[in-house]
Amino acid sequence: MFALISGWHHRLNSQAHHGAVPFYVLVPALRKEAEMVDISVQSSDLEREQRSSTVNARLEEYWTKYSNGEVPTSTFLKAVSHLYGPSE
Incomplete structure (x- = not known):
């Protein structure tokens, strides 16, 4: 987070000629920067x-599949854990 803020501050200082x-x-x-942040946030939300x-x-x-008895509980739980687990 600090790196993001630091980068933003550096960019703003450059625009303001230090x-x-x-x-x-x-x-x-500042207005231009606010518009860029808004666009970035909207993209992230999408x-x-x-x-x-x-x-x-x-x-x-x-x-x-689990409700229909097509897969056992262990298989279902492993599949769900892969959905919500950390991505590699």
């Missing part, structure tokens, strides 16, 4: 939603 920047120059730079819907679809598939 010194006392007039207010009328600083405000547009990726998270796509991953979540994929996980939910797979979970439903495993649950159906």
